[in-house]
Amino acid sequence: MDFLRPASWEEALAAKAEHPTAVPIAGGTDVMVEINFDHRRPEYLLDLNRVTDLTEWEVGQDSVRLGASVPYTRVMENLRAELPGLALASHTVASPQIRNRGGVGGNLGTASPAGDAHPALLAAGAEVEVESVRGSRLIPIDDFYTGVKRNALAPDELIRAVHIKKADGPQQYSKVGTRNAMVIAVCAFGLALHPETRTVRTGIGSAAPTPVRAKAAEEFLNAALEEGGFWDNGKIITPSVAKQFADLCAAACNPIDDVRGTASYRRHAVGIMARRTLTWTWESYRGTAARTEGVA
């Protein structure tokens, strides 16, 4: 095994171009487990810790450019207002020690259907900035996950950053597991209200071969909210609408039975989380809408 230690982003790209089989290592919280247990013996490890650009973030007009290696702890501490869904999801990852090392770039690299960043990114709307010596491109998050633990990266590409839309409304993240800490999701659900475009977006974790959006549920809810004038009148969402939304979210799942849970439990739980996160976010939207319009 060789240990490559590029000191800059350019050097990292050059090393990846020269050794496309090199395994990048950022926080190491996925990679080291595989090496410790001999599940993986890469020829090259490509250490990204010295590429300090990757641990920085920029808050722009409409989006946050989050460096690939920004640890979850930083997201929780610094980006709660801009990226509430991702901050909540980050807080559910593992433990403080893991959150101090692991980040969204590694989560995207692993692309596990159970990764906690994914539902939040899908719901908020995001693009993954990837680069190689050939150039840089932005991959829409909806096109990023290509299969179980597979993503759209080419062998010579590295993840530079994730561009995540700044929240323009309430966001929530919900996860089912046996305890609060150190739990890989049985299933998870992210929801974001986007009052500016009058849309709702979702993200489902651990209930299909890849993280997915519940698109039919989103379309149904967008239409129902529009028809009922809900965005303007701020009324409580009709229970039948919430139920239909939850059912469509459950239907968007394509889960399996495994040690963490059965397929039917996952479908059921996703429906419950969909209804709850919709209620929580909508209550919060109504609260702010009422305040800004001075309505009691």
Add this chain to the structure above:
Amino acid sequence: MRVNFTVNGRPQEADDVWEGESLLYVLRERLGLPGSKNACEQGECGSCTVRLDGVPVCSCLVAAGQVEGRDVVTVEGLADFAKQRACGSTCGTPLDEAKQWAAKGQDSQTGEGTELSPIQQAFIDAGAVQCGFCTPGLLVAADEMLERNPNPTDADIREALSGNLCRCTGYEKIMDAVRLAAARQSEGV
């Protein structure tokens, strides 16, 4: 490969390090510092917790090569680390001393008077140590929390220690120990 880094305030060099080796392995097997424990090698138990550039991490998940030029504090250096934090000096723990480090209480029964960090003393006083396997990781994690948050709530303590498993104590004595250390810290004892 060779790895140069600072351990407990002193520069150290580890030789013949395999590229896929963890920091935990380097500390225990190459530098003779077995304080950090290896219980799972997969980030689940926290018994290998050390500070890397001040940040608590699982040393089993840090690749040895990633610590080149960086600063590591292990449980063996915790007493000195806490002392320096209190007095602001910079002396560090020599490797030889760190290797021989052993917990000796400051109570009248042992009377040896080897200095412990306040969190270590609190663990002894509260009876928070049974088999002791989880203790080094808990000490490092709890010490860092008290540095950041001198007046933690119970929820803060639980959160900060949520990555450290103990199979013996049931955690209540550990909670007592951290509360005790916090109380002593705020009283300036």
